[in-house]
Amino acid sequence: MGSFPQTLPKDLKITFKSTSLVHPPPLTLERRRSMFLSNIDQLFNFDMETVHFFSAVESFPPSTVCDAIKRALQQLLVPYDFLAGRLRTDPVKGRLEVDCNGAGAGFVVASSEMTLEEVGDLTYPHPAFKNLVPTRSLKGLEDWPLMAIQVTSFKCGGFAVGISNNHATFDGTTFKTFLDNLASLATSSEGTLSVHPCNDRDLLSARSPPRVTFPHPELTNSTDSILGASINGTPIETKLFHLTASDITLLKQKANSPHEAGPAPTSFNAVTAHVWRCHAAATAAKTSTLLYMVDLRSRLRLHLPKSYAGCAVxxxxxxxxRDELVEGQFDRVVESVREGKERVTEEYVRSVVDALEMGKGGALMSGDLLVTSWWRLGLETVGYPWGSPLYCCPIVDRRRGIAVFVPEIRGSDGGSGGSGGMNIFISLSAGDEAELFEKMFYEFLKS
Known part of the structure; x- marks a missing residue:
């Protein structure tokens, strides 16, 4: 697969019906609070947008779904009180925090003149999907909330639930937990939380005094990092590639070194190494730095519970x-990916937090390629009363050098995401870079 198919509609013909704020039950002075944001939370101060598609269900027309989600969201604004709050800067400390003031979460109701079938292949990161998620330009939401949900109905009875939330509120793991809780409360007003969130962000606060015990080359002060929009004005092109379960197994087999004894390569490490290798082949850089997100909950066992609701990545x-990646042994590339993850120990994380506290190394993550995986978050398995999503994916941000792994689309029989395959979105400079990446993606897979 290459770029977006030309047959996809440019306009989803959406009409916005209502925009409102959902407030938690009336606050008391005792319940209003300021929530500390860790240094990692502060680094993720940007909007995260996802869209979740659902087939038509006769007993759950979109109007019923809207009522259920709105009711469940209001209930969730008690244990997740920060979602109804607003970001502000502490006047004394000069750092961001959340004023849990009950200002409300956004809720938007919309409709499309199209059917889901007319929308086309949902697996493509369609630019028009942006219209299925609440945006800051919506009238009635000028005081932009930390979370906003949009329910868009289609002519066929199917619908999409688009969610925008500030990434400082959740990482991927916690977002999945939030959706499980939303589904539970949408099922019944008497529903219970699947997991009670731990909202204590102080668990990832800096040490006193802070101690930077490792070098942190992944941090920079330069805005010329992996998040650049283009190189010398070259437009960005987003491509989609599909790996079947057999392709992933093949990559793992290629990664097995006959010379070294060690842990068997994981699917994530093998696929990440493959994408890194192709990216290095397609770019002119003599060296390449890969970044990929690691969940910290299992690495800070004495301090961070699994229910921790902040950004624990x-x-x-x-x-x-470039020569090591393109000409070298594939098993060594996979081993480099594994070693990067093993570097993230408890002491390393504490050193990162302290480096951010002291301003050492910078306040941006830097590299040539960023891999973020939604592949096994399980968003497609959330059990809403109207069924699990047909498909769900992040809204692709076309910034050069970002690759996103997501599960393949669910089968028409309603089974879970296919047979274990993966879709990969990657944004590259249009032209030679994008074309060479595509060429090497298949050549390296076959070689």
Missing amino acids: WGAYATAT
Whole structure:
């Protein structure tokens, strides 16, 4: 697969019906609070947008779904009180925090003149999907909330639930937990939370005094990082590639070194190494730095519960020359990915948090390629009363050097996401870079 198919409609013909704020039950002075944001939370101060598609269900027309989601969201604004709050800067400390003031979460109701079938292949990161998620331009939401949900009905009775939330509120793991809780409360007003969130962000606060005990080359002060919009004005092109379960197994087999004894390669490490290798082949850089997100909950066992609701992720890194990646042994590339993850120990994370506290190394993550995986978050398995999503994916941000792994689309029989395959979105400079990446993606897979 290559770029977006030309047959996809440019306009989803959406009409916005209502925009409102959902407030938690009336606050008391005792319940209003200021919530500390960790240094990692602060680094993720940007909107995260996802869209979740659902087939038509006769007993759950979109109007019923809207009522259920709105009711469940209001209930969730008690345990997740920060979602109804607003970001502000502490006047004394000069750092961001959340004023849990009950200002409300956004709720938008919309409709499309199209059917889901007319929308086309949902697996493509269609630019028009942006219209299925609440945006800051919506009238009635000028005081932009930390979370907003949009329910868009289609002519066929199917619908999409688009969610925009500030990434400082959740990482992917916690977002999945939030959706499980939303589904539980949408099922019944007497529903219970699947997991009670731990909202204590102080668990990832800096040490006193802070101690930077590792170098942190993944941090920079330069805005010329992996999030650049283009190179010398070259437009960005987003491509989609599909790997079947057999393709992933093949990559893992290629990664098995006959010379070294060690842990068997994981699917994530093998696929990440493959994408890194292709990216290095397609770009002119003599060296390449890979970044990929690692969940910290299992790495800070004495301090961070699994229910921790903040951003408990960090970018592991690996660096290699272009020749090592393109001409070297594939098993060694996979090993470099594994070593990057192993570097993220408890002490390393504490050092990162302290480096951010002291301003050492910078306040941006830097590299040539960022891999973020939604592949096994399980968003497609959330059990809403109207069924699990037909498909769900992040809204693709066309910034050069970002690759996103997501599960393949669910089968028409309603089974879970196919047979274990993966879709990969990657944004590259249009022209030679994008074309060479596509060429090498298949050549390396076959070689």
